[in-house]
Amino acid sequence: MKTLPHLFSNNKAWADKIRASIPGFFEQLTSQQAPRYLWIGCSDSRVPANEIVGLLPGELFVHRNVANLALHTDMNCMSVLQYAVEILGIHHVIVCGHYGCGGIKAALERKPHGLVDNWLRPIRDIRQKHLAELNRLPDEDAQRHRLCELNVIEQVVNVGNTTILQNAWDRGEEIILHGWIYDLADGLLKDLDVSVRSAPQLESLKNKLSGMDSPGNP
Ligand code: CO
Numbered sequence: 001m002k003t004l005p006h007l008f009s010n011n012k013a014w015a016d017k018i019r020a021s022i023p024g025f026f027e028q029l030t031s032q033q034a035p036r037y038l039w040i041g042c043s044d045s046r047v048p049a050n051e052i053v054g055l056l057p058g059e060l061f062v063h064r065n066v067a068n069l070a071l072h073t074d075m076n077c078m079s080v081l082q083y084a085v086e087i088l089g090i091h092h093v094i095v096c097g098h099y100g101c102g103g104i105k106a107a108l109e110r111k112p113h114g115l116v117d118n119w120l121r122p123i124r125d126i127r128q129k130h131l132a133e134l135n136r137l138p139d140e141d142a143q144r145h146r147l148c149e150l151n152v153i154e155q156v157v158n159v160g161n162t163t164i165l166q167n168a169w170d171r172g173e174e175i176i177l178h179g180w181i182y183d184l185a186d187g188l189l190k191d192l193d194v195s196v197r198s199a200p201q202l203e204s205l206k207n208k209l210s211g212m213d214s215p216g217n218p
């Protein structure tokens with residue numbers, strides 16, 4: 001039994017439209033993909049990676065999970081990263097979070113959400129690490145907002161700490177890591193200004209991150 005016919009008709013219309021504007025587009029893509037960017041983003045349906053940066057199929061290698069985590073123990077994310085860096089030769093890794101992330105919200109709630117609570121555990125650790133900074137904020141909304149940003153920055157650090165990136169930088173490869181955040185309210189991206197392109201730059205980002213919470217820091 002065929003189901004969801006509207007999605008198939010949407011698909012046909014989409015493919016026809018691309019074929020009309022770029023003749024031979026799909027034929028060309030079947031032979032190779034050469035994306036310059038890896039996107040590590042949230043699974044949230046409101047943050048569709050290709051659309052918000054205006055990139056066509058073939059231009060963005062994508063990994064998405066709840067709350068855009070890049071954990072060293074996650075074979076899925078690490079395999080994507082390794083393939084992107086070592087096989088595809090991408091030049092930019094973009095970790096993109098978003099304000100109003102349900103994963104961040106769930107990680108801060110006391111009530112249980114099931115299996116996903118295990119996945120979100122690292123966000124509780126990030127909150128704990130930055131508790132002094134978060135406690136200086138006026139209310140819970142501001143804290144959640146900031147934690148969305150801090151989570152992105154910590155995931156940029158995680159990506160940089162992998163042997164995949166460390167080895168690539170050792171080989172002299174030009175790979176830049178970026179931390180961005182997307183605002184559901186206006187559809188706009190913000191660069192969190194934590195880009196790093198080398199191991200020493202990563203070290204200074206890590207120092208800056210721990211310095212944020214040092215006593216006496218305004
Ligand atoms: Co989210």
